[in-house]
Amino acid sequence: MRLRFAPSPTGYLHVGGARTAVFNWLIARNGGGTFVLRVEDTDRARSSDEHTQVILDGLTWLGVDWDEGPFFQSEGVERHRADAYRLLEEGKAYRDFSDSEAVRAEAQERGMHPSRVAREKMQELGAEETERRAEAGEPFAIRLLVPDGETVFHDLVHGEMHFGNEDIDDLVILRSDGTPTYNLAVVSDDAEMRITHVLRGDDHLSNTPKQVLLYRALGYSEPVFAHVPLILGADGKKLSKRHGATAVGDYSKEGILPEAMMNFLALLGWSPGDDREFMTRDELIEAFSTDRLLKSASVFDTDKLAWLNGRHLAEHPDAELVAHVRGILDEEESFRPELLGDTEWIGELLEVIKPRARTLDDLADQARPFLCDELHFESKAVAKHWEKDPTSAIDRLDALLDAFDGISWTREDLETALRTRAAAMDVSAGKLIHPLRVSLTGNMASPGIFDVLALLGRERSRNRMEDGVERIRRR
RNA sequence: GCCCCGGUCGUCUAAUGGUUAGGACACCAGGUUUUCAACCUGGCAAUCGGAGUUCGAUUCUCCGUCGGGGUACCA
Numbered sequence: 001m002r003l004r005f006a007p008s009p010t011g012y013l014h015v016g017g018a019r020t021a022v023f024n025w026l027i028a029r030n031g032g033g034t035f036v037l038r039v040e041d042t043d044r045a046r047s048s049d050e051h052t053q054v055i056l057d058g059l060t061w062l063g064v065d066w067d068e069g070p071f072f073q074s075e076g077v078e079r080h081r082a083d084a085y086r087l088l089e090e091g092k093a094y095r096d097f098s099d100s101e102a103v104r105a106e107a108q109e110r111g112m113h114p115s116r117v118a119r120e121k122m123q124e125l126g127a128e129e130t131e132r133r134a135e136a137g138e139p140f141a142i143r144l145l146v147p148d149g150e151t152v153f154h155d156l157v158h159g160e161m162h163f164g165n166e167d168i169d170d171l172v173i174l175r176s177d178g179t180p181t182y183n184l185a186v187v188s189d190d191a192e193m194r195i196t197h198v199l200r201g202d203d204h205l206s207n208t209p210k211q212v213l214l215y216r217a218l219g220y221s222e223p224v225f226a227h228v229p230l231i232l233g234a235d236g237k238k239l240s241k242r243h244g245a246t247a248v249g250d251y252s253k254e255g256i257l258p259e260a261m262m263n264f265l266a267l268l269g270w271s272p273g274d275d276r277e278f279m280t281r282d283e284l285i286e287a288f289s290t291d292r293l294l295k296s297a298s299v300f301d302t303d304k305l306a307w308l309n310g311r312h313l314a315e316h317p318d319a320e321l322v323a324h325v326r327g328i329l330d331e332e333e334s335f336r337p338e339l340l341g342d343t344e345w346i347g348e349l350l351e352v353i354k355p356r357a358r359t360l361d362d363l364a365d366q367a368r369p370f371l372c373d374e375l376h377f378e379s380k381a382v383a384k385h386w387e388k389d390p391t392s393a394i395d396r397l398d399a400l401l402d403a404f405d406g407i408s409w410t411r412e413d414l415e416t417a418l419r420t421r422a423a424a425m426d427v428s429a430g431k432l433i434h435p436l437r438v439s440l441t442g443n444m445a446s447p448g449i450f451d452v453l454a455l456l457g458r459e460r461s462r463n464r465m466e467d468g469v470e471r472i473r474r475r
Numbered sequence: 476g477c478c479c480c481g482g483u484c485g486u487c488u489a490a491u492g493g494u495u496a497g498g499a500c501a502c503c504a505g506g507u508u509u510u511c512a513a514c515c516u517g518g519c520a521a522u523c524g525g526a527g528u529u530c531g532a533u534u535c536u537c538c539g540u541c542g543g544g545g546u547a548c549c550a
Binding site: 006007008010040042043045046047096100104111113114141142143158161162163164167168169171172173174175176177179181182183185186201202203204205206207209227229230232234236237238264267268269271273274275277278294295296297298299300301303304305306307308310314353354355356357358366381418428429430431432433434436437443444445446447448449450 | 478
């Protein structure tokens with residue numbers, strides 16, 4: 001089994017393309033096949049090395065690795081050209097000297113397809129004249145001469161497909177400037193690379209009969225086709241930039257984990273058949289099969305992706321999470337990277353912040369009060385728990401400073417001390433906890449307050465509490 | 476216009492010629508709790524419409540409708 005992913009480097013790696021890549025990769029890995037990467041850069045004007053690199057990086061990030069390539073379609077132009085000329089010599093294609101603009105206008109006028117007008121012109125011209133003009137160096141395009149009849153092929157997703165050849169135009173296979181067109185290039189390349197399974201987006205379904213005709217005309221053996229449905233935006237329209245993030249790179253920037261992205265993408269247009277949704281890479285490879293591919297388009301639901309990411313986050317190795325958090329917090333001036341060295345402490349921290357985070361960005365936000373000295377005070381928290389009743393807030397922080405004085409700094413003892421003091425003051429524990437949380441984290445919400453105290457340690461906690469008292473006084 | 480593809484809760488999906496049409500995300504309610512999450516319990520919610528085949532169709536067929544793709548000397 002030989003499969004391929006063949007993106008054109010005219011933009012970033014779109015999630016739809018990424019999903020196609022994932023499907024191909026999954027099939028290859030599941031069945032011991034070979035996965036080939038081919039960059040379709042025949043459209044020179046729109047292609048760039050930069051885009052190619054972005055696409056390669058995106059695949060690598062996702063964990064989609066290739067066994068062969070990347071090959072570049074532009075490297076095969078000589079072969080493409082040779083294929084086109086062979087068809088010409090064999091009478092399966094013809095020269096088209098006409099001006100494409102004029103032909104299109106005429107076709108429009110006569111209600112015909114442009115290629116049929118071109119075919120008519122070719123026939124009017126006659127073989128001799130055609131030959132003469134070619135020898136005189138007049139430029140021409142080469143069109144495939146579509147035979148009468150019907151083109152039938154099998155699609156793994158859609159079943160047997162029938163197309164009447166009268167609906168297939170005599171497509172240009174070689175432009176008048178000598179460059180091959182897409183349909184010829186893919187067929188020639190897929191044949192050359194001995195691709196056995198072509199799985200791609202539904203948008204290529206209508207191209208397939210043309211390509212099948214090309215395979216047959218060239219005498220190349222046809223691959224098995226599978227056309228997977230498209231991915232839509234939340235409004236049910238084709239996913240585009242106005243839906244927000246559509247590039248794989250956008251999601252990596254937002255703190256989505258690659259294994260979560262792959263998991264989510266695999267579930268768009270495919271399902272394992274049971275109720276499993278959270279799946280590791282290995283589980284996906286194990287479970288994947290083309291016969292469970294779906295026919296209908298699906299909507300890219302970022303909420304579900306976020307949920308899935310949270311699940312993967314919980315299973316992700318701590319060391320890597322720490323590296324990500326460091327990357328994000330490095331921007332922060334008061335960041336103290338040396339704290340990351342204490343693996344036991346970091347482990348405890350991650351344990352309490354992981355369930356509160358869905359993305360790596362969330363995780364960094366949660367970790368910030370513990371890893372940075374400078375707090376970002378949430379105005380809502382300050383207003384509610386400090387400013388509404390500043391006197392009580394100060395009293396309560398002072399009381400806690402006193403209550404915590406000299407005790408062993410453990411979750412249990414801290415809790416006992418706080419609750420005892422609350423009882424003595426005849427207030428609920430929450431009344432002490434809320435202003436305390438603001439002083440320790442600057443936030444409205446945080447992990448359990450005794451976890452926060454323990455994680456911060458005596459020194460940093462007391463400093464922040466004292467600083468809190470100062471801040472309230474100054475207001 | 477012509478050709479082609481598709482249509483199960485808001486979303487991702489499961490299922491079968493006969494089921495109370497299942498699960499998940501989201502949402503709502505309750506529990507837990509110092510907050511926010513996480514977690515537990517419960518709830519809301521779907522077979523695009525119309526014919527036909529059949530004892531019985533969500534499932535099979537046709538028509539319609541809606542959505543999508545193609546119809547380039549783009550890929």
